[in-house]
Amino acid sequence: MLNRAKLLLWAQMIRKVEERLSRIKDIVERHPANRGSLIPVLQDIQEDFGYLSEEAVEELARLMGISANEMYGVATFYTQFRFSPPGRHRIQSCQGTACHVRGGQQILKELERRLGITAGQTTADGQFDLQRVACLGCCALAPVVAVDGKVYARMSAKKIPSVLSQYDDRKGMENA
């Protein structure tokens, strides 16, 4: 039988879901009711919640009359959208032309290997999220990686452990 504590917990959870759905509805209503609003609506949802959750996409699909599959199809086309909560530290790996020709791709692969995630994901402990970006605007320093907005110039796969260790409170990553 459900006890009072469990019932209160459920009531709190339901209130939180209702509050999130109401925020989503408010965002949708701020935009013209047509398919052209999809990208701005997705951007506003991401700005408000930090990412596009499954719950948000399902609710948007219902409110906008666009299937969730189509919505994912559009959102995954743009690297700006993320589908998991942001980590405590944001790592951006530049894949613009200047960084690409100087090894940006190998750096990204090494970041993915060390963190155990692929670009667009967040580590299971919420410590880091990893993003692939087109250009960080400092091509002369290529290849670059930014962590929480701080740019690390002339990066290499070898330098990654020392950069990560400045932000990582987990042990042992330097030796991975």
Ligand code: FES
């Ligand atoms: S291409 Fe990487 S900073 Fe411009």
